[in-house]
Amino acid sequence: DSNNTCTTLCSKLMTNCDRCTSSTVCTHCIGGYFLNSQNKCSSCTDISNCYICSSGSICTRCNVGYYVNSSNKCSKCNIANCSSCNKDGTCLACNSDYYLSDDKKSCIANDDKFNCSDGNFIKIGNLCVTRLNMGDSSILSIPQGVTVAKANADYCYTQSDRCCWKGEIGTVTCNDDNGGYSGCTRTVCNLAAADYICSQFKYAGKTWRLATSDEMKNWEFNTFNLGVNGLMFCDYGRNFGSTHCQSEKNCKGAVNDYCSAWRVWGQVYSEASGYTLVIGSGNVTIGRSSSYETGSVRCVTEME
Numbered sequence: 001d002s003n004n005t006c007t008t009l010c011s012k013l014m015t016n017c018d019r020c021t022s023s024t025v026c027t028h029c030i031g032g033y034f035l036n037s038q039n040k041c042s043s044c045t046d047i048s049n050c051y052i053c054s055s056g057s058i059c060t061r062c063n064v065g066y067y068v069n070s071s072n073k074c075s076k077c078n079i080a081n082c083s084s085c086n087k088d089g090t091c092l093a094c095n096s097d098y099y100l101s102d103d104k105k106s107c108i109a110n111d112d113k114f115n116c117s118d119g120n121f122i123k124i125g126n127l128c129v130t131r132l133n134m135g136d137s138s139i140l141s142i143p144q145g146v147t148v149a150k151a152n153a154d155y156c157y158t159q160s161d162r163c164c165w166k167g168e169i170g171t172v173t174c175n176d177d178n179g180g181y182s183g184c185t186r187t188v189c190n191l192a193a194a195d196y197i198c199s200q201f202k203y204a205g206k207t208w209r210l211a212t213s214d215e216m217k218n219w220e221f222n223t224f225n226l227g228v229n230g231l232m233f234c235d236y237g238r239n240f241g242s243t244h245c246q247s248e249k250n251c252k253g254a255v256n257d258y259c260s261a262w263r264v265w266g267q268v269y270s271e272a273s274g275y276t277l278v279i280g281s282g283n284v285t286i287g288r289s290s291s292y293e294t295g296s297v298r299c300v301t302e303m304e
């Protein structure tokens with residue numbers, strides 16, 4: 001209405017419509033349907049195992065266990081227990097209770113030994129730490145139940161929502177002096193999302209969580225000047241040999257528009273705030289940040 005207040009679900013106005021601008025114009029359909037030329041929703045059912053399609057003959061995303069082939073149809077993943085794969089035969093993600101092998105050619109049962117040795121993790125003391133931001137690799141994915149918005153494009157409407165912003169952080173040329181992880185694109189999340197993401201991360205059958213403030217104090221020596229061999233955090237000083245990124249960018253959705261990849265979430269301190277590790281000009285400090293702000297998400301688990 002004229003006050004921009006949502007009063008009626010689009011799905012009640014038009015069958016299978018998720019977003020609409022009026023009772024007759026749909027702009028986005030639910031999964032399994034596409035927007036036709038009449039701005040209504042038509043089914044993707046003509047394409048077997050298709051979840052999202054752009055027309056009745058072109059699939060853009062398949063159901064779990066299938067991938068989009070060269071004919072824009074869905075073919076089954078040939079890797080046992082693989083939930084998402086590429087047509088070249090590599091797996092992107094495994095079913096629950098399995099984790100991806102280093103060569104991405106197989107899914108390994110969680111009860112097999114996990115030694116925190118591949119490029120997505122680093123062992124610090126008795127902890128295994130996700131070395132990249134959650135959301136920045138196929139293994140370190142964002143679970144359902146979290147809204148993933150495009151940076152500088154989409155809003156997350158309330159402070160209590162679990163929200164992440166995925167997209168370009170820096171507005172100037174980024175550099176990564178030691179190679180590897182791009183300083184230009186990062187996934188950042190609010191505290192509610194960060195806590196939920198780690199609680200839902202089931203990799204290798206481990207229980208994952210956000211780190212405590214005391215645990216994060218040990219991370220400084222695994223950060224600076226190590227490049228791809230360390231915890232590839234961002235530094236708002238941009239003046240030393242590690243992965244760099246600009247300090248803030250308008251995320252358009254976070255309260256106060258803070259989009260800070262150099263802030264790393266730790267455990268929840270209260271409903272309104274959480275502990276954070278902050279990287280700046282070669283220094284690490286531990287403090288607290290408001291729950292509506294955004295930061296990088298790293299998860300930890302204890303190792304035997």
